[in-house]
Amino acid sequence: MKRIGLGGITGNPGAFAIVLGLMVLLLAVPLTHNGYVETVFRNILMYAAMAYGWNLIGGYTGYVSFGNVAFFGLGAYCSGVLAAHGVSNLFAYVALAMVVCAVFAVIVGFPVLRLKGHYFGIATLGVALAVADIIANLDVLGGSSGLAMHQLDEAHFSTYYYAMWLVALGSMLGTYFIARSKLGYAFVAIRENEDAAAVLGIAATRYKIIAWAISGMMAGSAGAIFAPANGFIDPSITFAVDSNVFPIVMTILGGSGTVAGPFIGSLLLAGANELLQRFFVKAHTLFFGAMIVLIVLLLPRGLVWLFGLRGGVRAWIKSVQVYRA
Amino acid sequence: MHLLAQDLVNGILAGGILAVVALGFSLVWGIMNIINLAHGAFVMLGAYTTYQLFTSFHVDPFVSLPISFVLLFVLGYLIQRLLMNWIARAPLLTTFLFTFGLSLLVVNIALIVWSGDTRGVTTAYSGANFTLGDVTVPWAKLYTLLAALAITGTMQLWLVRSKTGRAIRATSMDIGAAQLSGVRVTEIYAIVFGLGAGLAGVAGTLISLSYSLHPTMGDLFLIKAFVVCVLGGLGSVQGALIGGLVYGIVEAFATQLDFTIGTQHISGSGLQDAIALIVLLIVLIVRPRGIMGKATA
Amino acid sequence: MSAAVESSVALRITDVGMRFGGLWALSEVTFDVVRGSVVGLIGPNGSGKTTLMNVISGVYKPTTGEVTYAGKRIADVPTHDVCHLGIARTFQIVKPFASLSVRENVAVGAMYGREGAKRSTRASFERAQELLEVVGLARVAERPASDLTIPDRKRLEVAKALALDPDVLLLDEVMAGLNATEVEEALELLRDVNKRGVTLIVVEHLMKAIVSISTTVVVLAEGRKIAQGAPSDVLASQQVIEAYLGSRWVKRQEQLAEIEAEREQAKRVQPPQAGA
Structure with a gap:
């Protein structure tokens, strides 16, 4: 089977250029002075940051995590705790979230990253659910009723937008430079064949933990900005199934293990989800489910992969048939 | 005491x-290497099938x-035949995502058909129970347990004895x-x-006798x-x-925990998931192939 | 005198035994590998050659005995640090990183191997390109490794191992499936590598190749070392031929020769039918 449109370790360079251009355009969103539009795009940026986080461990390193929402939630609660102590600096929120998430990733990573395949996925899902459950039972963190956060006044509403834009940009550029560095090659080598990677001198456990920690820092930063922007956090919002699964679906749709993929996926899916919610109040999740089913069947390798496709419809049909039983 | x-x-x-819930999930996982995230949705469909038959026709x-078994079997068969066989050889994540999408689809159709209200199946024997010493046993739950044992026993016999059962086991060992x-x-x-899917449907029917029904159940x-499979090891009836x-x-036992550290009150019933998942993590790390699991993967 | 001998030993294999369940895949294997030499490791299928390679490269920990390299027990070193000691290997079943290009595959070795910490990403790629030229893969450097033919994958394995800058290189059937010319090229390459001071341990089925390259041959049969010495001496010994190939093999060779001769005769008598 030929791999078409390989495009190097960062994925198709054309796709990356387009994505960078789109990011610059997104800086203009607050100029609309429309709170709704701004929130929609801020959510897109938030999902993008989380998708980049997932892409690093799931896409590049090949360890499919179902627990990255734990980092998002932890990040949000870092902001919540800081806010309760009178801190309102967004940089402080993000910094604390990154430290906490990295430490958490290292501690949990040692046992969990020894597991492979489905077992790793389930264990990480367990981690996420357990963290949510524990926070919901901790009175200091407001338990299941959550924490209210002081929101900036109307005039400064866009601050959150720009902060989220920075987090998303940081995640994207971070991914780009990591992928091209020695680190990126260690991740991909582990994904392709962990034993062969070890023979080449790669200490797999160390690099898996690094990948997971950076992944967690990206998701945690998104959570740290989400909390004050939303003005309120509780376990069900911050550990939502959506926040866990959307970034994964987005990365796959866009193209996992590429730099452009997570952003393209977030833009399309978060956008589509928003539109579906507007027009089909009741059935939007149904359409969302149908969409995932179709994407998986028709684009098993993601959209970025289409950029490198040569041979038109016939090549595409072939690509769909590759995985047939 | x-x-x-x-x-x-x-x-x-x-x-x-739980054994019946896990059985179908375990077979699909063990034999096809697919984590069927729609398994829960199939369980729900089985429960609602029973509910509908009970309320409309007093079955x-x-x-x-x-x-329930036949309806869900046909549904599962068609999904695999018409759709999932296209991605049978795709990486793990592909089928994972597919079944996630499928689950969203099924649950939301159920929300439209049966609404988000909580339902229940209340039979004449629903409240009845008997006591054995100090222990109370609800009849419905006892019947359910017996049915569960009968189902797992039948499955085991069928897998070992029938021609199809043998073909299934052969496929799981060496597909080539x-x-x-x-x-x-x-x-x-x-x-x-x-x-x-059929076994999920059966499990759903059994569940409807003791639990309340909701599309997201x-x-x-x-x-x-998941936890049961990991505990018992994959793809085996006894394991489930x-x-x-x-x-x-x-x-x-975990739900009975109840204690206080400082001002923090900790109750097992609130931490049900966390406790179970911590047990899961420990088992995963100590015995990644499960208590009953074979040494090979 | 003895100090000089000591320092010339690269690998010391002492009383190595390896048990899988009830089966001893290796037992009481002892020999030294002299620095700069080429050791040919031969033996029938299932004689324990690959198992020994796995023990030497630290993939398996031996049940008894030990392998030491520069005084260090290999079994105490994690797999990912074995190459940092200066030992590299290829796999009989090739393991390229399928989605990476051929050059990237080699570069990963250059990045994380013995000299890796000193190399920048760019330097690693330059080193990879040099090695691809050495093994003759420069023409496909940009292609995904999954596109390579089997002989090319074997070459890639060698390049990856060389990228680790080893002192000792273990080669597990890198010539299997190559045609005569390709075998010649491969031998040329290995001689060249050896000349640069790399000690080689070669597992190969092709007797000709082993004889032409090895300075020492070690013969394994049923997990035991049955002979060791200069290639011509070892292979000339009737005992080795019988143990290695089995007396039945010798008989069979004779029978085959007879059948061959009969066929030849039959061909001459009956000309092939036209249009059949």
């Missing part, structure tokens, strides 16, 4: 149902067992060799996925099925049964 015995009995009674839940000896893998996959059972019983008992 009597509490201990009661917890144990409750655990065993709940564990029987006793135990009578609707085979009906099975193909060479004339097994039609696409057909076997469809049957296995149908079977997984499957999520919790999906996670429990033993894993189910062990998990049921652990959960029954």
Whole structure:
């Protein structure tokens, strides 16, 4: 089977250029002075940051995590705790979230990253659910009723937008430079064949933990900005199934293990989800489910992969048939 | 002391149902290497099938067992035959995502058909129970346990004795060799996925007798099925049964935890998931192949 | 005198035994590998050659005995640090990183191997390109590794191992499946590598190749070392031929020769039918 449109370790360079251009355009969103539009795009940026986080461990390193929402939630609660102590600096929120998430990733990573395949996925899902459950039972963190956060006044509403834009940009550029560095090659080598990677001198456990920690820092930063922007956090919002699964679906749709993929996926899916919610109040999740089913069947390798496709419809049909039983 | 015995009995009674929930999930996972995230949704469909038959036609839940099985089997068979066989050889994540999408689809159709209201199946024998010493046993749950044992026993016999059962086991051991000896893998996959769905339907019917119904009820059972599979090891009927019983008992005891650290009150019933998942993590790390698991993967 | 001998030993294999369940895949294997030499490791299928390679490269920990390299027990070193000691290997079943290009595959070795910490990403790629030229893969450097033919994958394995800058290189059937010319090229390459001071341990089925390259041959049969010495001496010994190939093999060779001769005769008598 030929791999078409390989495009190097960062994925198709054309796709990356387009994505960078789109990011610059997104800086203009607050100029609309429309709170709704701004929130929609801020959510897109938030999902993008989380998708980049997932892409690093799931896409590049090949360890499919179902627990990255734990980092998002932890990040949000870092902001919540800081806010309760009178801190309102967004940089402080993000910094604390990154430290906490990295430490958490290292501690949990040692046992969990020894597991492979489905077992790793389930264990990480367990981690996420357990963290949510524990926070919901901790009175200091407001338990299941959550924490209210002081929101900036109307005039400064866009601050959150720009902060989220920075987090998303940081995640994207971070991914780009990591992928091209020695680190990126260690991740991909582990994904392709962990034993062969070890023979080449790669200490797999160390690099898996690094990948997971950076992944967690990206998701945690998104959570740290989400909390004050939303003005309120509780376990069900911050550990939502959506926040866990959307970034994964987005990365796959866009193209996992590429730099452009997570952003393209977030833009399309978060956008589509928003539109579906507007027009089909009741059935939007149904359409969302149908969409995932179709994407998986028709684009098993993601959209970025289409950029490198040569041979038109016939090549595409072939690509769909590759995985047939 | 009597509490201990009661917890144990409750655990065993709940564990029987969990065994059936996990059985179909375990077969699909073990034989096809697919984590079916729609398994919980199938369980829900089975429960609602029973509910609908009971409320509309007064069909006793135990009578609707085979009906749930057949309906869900056909659904699962068709999904695998028409859709999932296209991605059978795709990486793990692809099928994972597919079944996630499928689950969203099914749950939301159910929300439209049956609404988000909580429902229940209340039969004449629903409230009845008997006592054994200090231990109370609800009749419905006892019947459920017996049905669960009968179902797992039948499954085991069928897998070992029947021609199809043998073909399924051959496929799970070595797909290439099975193909060479004339097994039609696409057909076997469809049957296995149908079977997984059918067993989920049966589990749903059993669940409807003791739990309340909601379109999203499957999520919790999906996670429990995971834990049971990991506890018992993949793809084996005995594994699902033993894993189910062990998990049921652990959960029954864990929910009784109740203590206070400083000002923080900790109650096991609130931390049900966390405790179960911590147990899961420990088992995963200590015995990644499960209590009953074979040494090879 | 003895100190000089000591320092010339690269690998010391002492009383190595390896048990899988009830089966001893290796037992009481002892020999030294002299620095700069080429050791040919031969033996029938299942004689324990690959198992020994796995023990030497630290993939398996031996049940008894030990392998030491520069005084260090290999079994105490994690797999990912074995190459940092200066030992590299290829796999009989090739393991390229399928989605990476051929050059990237080699570069990963250059990045994380013995000299890796000193190399920048760019330097690693330059080193990879040099090695691809050495093994003759420069023409496909940009292609995904999954596109390579089997002989090319074997070459890639060698390049990856060389990228680790080893002192000792273990080669597990890198010539299997190559045609005569390709075998010649491969031998040329290995001689060249050896000339640069790399000690080689070669597992190969092709007797000709082993004889032409090895300075020492070690023969394994049923997990035991049955002979060791200069290639011509070892292979000339009737005992080795019988043990290695089995007396049945010798008989069979004779029978085959007879059948061959009969066929030849039959061909001459009956000309092939036209249009058949």
